[in-house]
Amino acid sequence: MLSFLRGWNRPRTLKARKSMLDLQANSTTATLANIAAKASTNLHEYKISSLSDSTALYLGIGGANNKNIAQFNICISDxxxxxxxxxxxxxxxxxxxxxxxxxxxxxxxNIQNEIIECIDEFQKANDIKIIGATLLRPLLDSWGVTRLPEELWSKLDIVPFVLDNEKDVINYDFGPNSDVPVDANGKINLVNIDDYKGTVSKETWDVLMKITERLRDEQDLKIAFFNATPQGGGVALMRHAGIRLFRLLGVKCRWFVPFPDNDVFRITKNNHNILQGVADPNLRLTEDNKKTYEAWIKANVEKYWLNDVFRECNVIFIDDPQMVGLVPYIKEVNPACKILYRSHIQIRADLANTPGSPQNGVWSYLWSFIQHCDLFISHPVLSFIPDEVPLEKTVLMPAASDPIDGLNKELNDNEMDYYIGIFNRICAEQGTKNTLDPERPNIIQIARFDPAKGIPDVIDSYAILRKKMNDAGYPVEKTPQLVICGHGAIDDPDASIIYAQVMDQLKDPKYKNVVNDIIVARLPPSDQLLDAVLRRSYLALQLSHREGFEVKVTEALAKGIPVVAARAGGIPLQIKDGKTGFLCEVGDCEAVAQRMFELFDNPKLHARMSKDSSRLCTEEFWTIFNYMHWMFMASEIYEKGALVGNRRWIKEFWYEKYNYTPIQE
Structure with a gap:
């Protein structure tokens, strides 16, 4: 057995979990709630005095149901x-x-509304925040309650776990085939199918149903997704929402990730940086690197997927360059399986096409695997596609976010205060002296700490802005703070390096007048934490030097936050220049600062852009639309054996097939 198989503990942190808090303890509270009748207390007279505002609280809901009386008991636990x-x-x-x-x-x-009102009043009366709840499915059924879990999530921002019985447990374990346990293997019930139905037009929903019926009922397809990590970055973000949707639709789909290995992830991250043109020009993919990578792929295949997963799938999506080594193994054991590869980074195709360049070395190696796939899915920027990729095998598709998960759900004032408080505590724990001032606006860039994200430009642009505001006579309390933050990713070893470089940059004396207003934080994987910090921002930046299709731009615009961004990669497809934000040339910090100054100096301009941002962020960039693309590709290529792409947007194919005209266009 290879050394990286021994002593490995898979990370348990997933998107559906709240912050870094362990909800496992919550599995006992439903049972405790059944004895709550012994401790009945008047809601408004009781005041919790032994808990700090940082205490994580959970609840369990139990009860009974008689013909004319329903009782519910709530046990609140730390x-x-x-x-x-x-x-x-x-x-x-x-x-x-x-x-x-x-x-x-x-x-x-009536029961559901009473429970929601009871919990809401209790939280307000005691100035606390409950973050997780456990409910028993048989009790909900006996009450006739149909939406209590979803209402806990949407109205109270409480993660609801629904157990089949009192002996059931909450399980975050990966499956025997290294399946990702999305929503704690289905125990977390954030939304139901009607919630998703409300995010799109009737016309879109009708087409989704037709695509679903074809794939699920007529073809009975078994689909699998493979990528490198279950958490961190846009791929995992999209996949959690997609698997949740597929589960509600009854589509047979599984999601697999490999066991992590730091040496391999260093190699694959180097490849990533080389392809984007942001690596040291002397860095190369070596033969030893290839051997290490291929040994890791082989170990994963033999341990998890070779004997059953690969054989039973009709369609497999490989959504990471890290996983292209799977292709020959799939082809060997299941030649009929269709393999679709998604390229989701900005490849410097001009350099990849140049013999002898570092980019050509990496691309040629990856292409030796990718060329055997049945379809190449690219971000909708033609310059990302190297020459070797056949025209007829290529389709275009943007990334998406989810409108009702923790990154985008509405938060009330109390919830906002709760998460901003957590944000400030995290900053303090990381040694950052600066915290968000509730009396001042802020500018934000949310991104991984990555060499392609342009973080040095963010700092320089902010420093120039502050000088402009100082010269214009703005008092300090009217000037903005700057927030630079983001999640980490398991497969990204650059994060600590770039974070350290950012902190070193801030030591430069030229930032002495603004350094105390710059907040840099590496955040745990709590979606609502990012949601809250972004929602309270005046404007957002995205100054990437290389970018595929940045979902953080989508999320900012959806919240009505204008974005000032670099004209990099797919970002110009997301921002309507002068209407929902401003586009500047990569590295032009003076132009970025000027655009930010205009948005602060002209409140009417900011208000207009804010209104247009939320209005023009359409359903095309959300989960339903995105997974209609995935489903259509799987169904079409399975039925016809091939999909002649010709570098068209994938949406154009199902628009034509189902005679669909989006109402926004």
Missing amino acids: GVNPVHYLFREIEFPQNQDLSNPEVLKQRGD
């Missing part, structure tokens, strides 16, 4: 011990006909 119980009874008319679905639904809605 993850170790119960700290409070709530008990309520709801009386219903004696002659209710519970066999009538409408009567049962109305009864369930």
Whole structure:
């Protein structure tokens, strides 16, 4: 066995978990809630005094259901011990006909609303935040409650775990084939299918149903996705939402990741940087690198996928250059399986086409695997596609975010305060003296700490802006702070290096007048944390030197936050210059600073851009639309054996097939 197989503990941190807090303790609270009747306390008279505002609180909901009385019991826990119980009874008319679905639904809605109101009032009365809840499915069914988990998420920002019975447990474990346990293997119920239906037009939803019926019912396809990491970066973000949607639609789909290896991820990150043209020009992919990578791929294949996963799949998507080594193994054991590769970074195709260049060395090696795939999916920028990729095998597709997950859900004022408080505590724990001032605006760039993200330009642009504002007579309290933050990724060893470089840059004396207003933070994987910090920002930056299609731009625009960005990669496809933000040439910090100054100096301009940003961020950049692309490609290529792409947008194909005209266009 290879050394990197021994002693390996897979990371347990997933997108569906709240911050770095362990919700495992919550699995006991549903049982505890069933004895809550012994400790009934008046909601408004009880005040928790032994907990700090940073204590993570969970709750379990139990109860009983009789013909004319429903009772619910809520046990609130700090993850170790119960700290409070709530008990309520709801009386219903004696002659209710519970066999009538409408009567049962109305009864369930009343119970659900009472529970939501009870928890909400308790949180407000005690100035606390509950982050997770456990519910029992049989009890919900007996009450006739249909949306309590989803309401806990959408209205109270509480992650709901739904257990089948009192002995059920919350399980974050990866499957025996290294399946990613999305939403704690389905125990987390954030949304239902109607929630997703509400994010798109009726016309779009109707086409989704047709695509789903073809793939799920007529073809009975088994689909798999492979990429390098379950958390961090746009691929994992899209996949969590997509698997959640597929589960609701009944589509047979699984998501697999390899066991991580630091040496391999250093090699693949170097490849990434070389292809983007941001690596040391002397850096090369070596023969030893190739041997290490191929040994890692072989070990994963033999341990997890060779004997069953590869054989049973009809369509496999490889959504990372890290995983292209899987292709020959899939072809060997299942020649009929269709393999589709997605290239989601900005490849310097001009350099990849140049013999002898570092880019050509990396690309030629990757292409030796990719050329055997049935389709090449690229971001919709033709300059990202090297010459070797056949025209007929290429389609274009942008990345997407999810409108109702933690990155984009609405947060009320109390929830915003809670997450901003967490953000400031994280900054303090990381040794950052600066924290967000509630009385001042802020500028933000959310991105991985990566050499392609242009973070030095962010700092320089901000310093120039502050000088402009000082020269214009702005008092300090009217000037903005700067926030640079982002999540890490398991497969990204550059993050610590770039973070250290950023902190060293700030030691330069030329930043002495602004350094105390610059906040740099590496954040844990809490989606709502990023959501809150972005929502309270006045404007966003995206000054990448290389970029595929940046979902953080989409997320900012959807929140009505104008974006000033570099004209890099796919970003110009996302921003309507002068309408939803401004585009500047890469590295032109003076131009970036001037555009930021205009947005601060002209509130009417900012208000207009803010309105246009949210209005023009259409459903095309959200989960439903994105997974219609994936599903259509799988279905079409399975049925016809090939999809002649000719470098067209994939949406054009299903627009034509289903006679669809998007209402936004």
